[in-house]
Amino acid sequence: MLGFFIIFNQRLIPMIHKIPIENILFLDIETVPQIDKWDNLDTTSQYLWDKKTRLQRKDEIEASDFYEQRAGIMAEFGKIICISIGMIDNNSGRLKIKTFSGEEKELLLEFCEIFNSPRMANVILCAHNGKEFDFPYIARRLLINGIQPPFPFQMFGKxxxxxxxxDTMELWKFGDWKSFVSLELLAHLFGVPTPKDDIDGSMVADIYYNEGDIDRIIHYCEKDVLTLANIFRRMRQEDLLKRLD
Incomplete structure (x- = not known):
């Protein structure tokens, strides 16, 4: 990684346009509550959820209502239902996308296997809000499922x-830590086709539990990966990628 930084005023500054894009693994996850409804949670989990979220709710929202809204985005009470990844295909120059889905432990084990490939020796993970959500969420769910996180998720002592x-959100902030920008808004700003033309993240749990349509969710997740890669390309003033079908 040091080869992709320059020294400025004794600080290391990343030069994102010098990072070999073939080393970047673009990633997105979809998550839902572990248990579909509050009433189906065991009493211990209900108590711990109430305790964990009390300050966030400020007694204005019932713990049961807050569970429906937020459980899927907290790794302690949610689970991963699919992980979509994309990397540049060296032959075609297009984005090759693959999705891991199914039972959480099995999809996580399959996902971890990709890091045994020699190509992954210098891999760089990229996600939108990945440092706050995708990367720690994956690492936590791996540990909960009794799986050692692979090397790109090992951060201690580094x-x-x-x-x-x-993280495309961090790249957009330019040091403005109070700023938040959605993937959809960045896509609009950079002229990238929107990934939200069918569903958005707020609909995933309902589609998963009530409709059972995992294929629709996977399609949505894969569109996010393509959008993410193209936003990163636009940040480097590069042309849009096409997906390798």
């Missing part, structure tokens, strides 16, 4: 520039 993570 210096910031040694951590192989890119």
């Amino acid at each position: 210096k910031p520039w040694e951590i192989p993570h890119l």
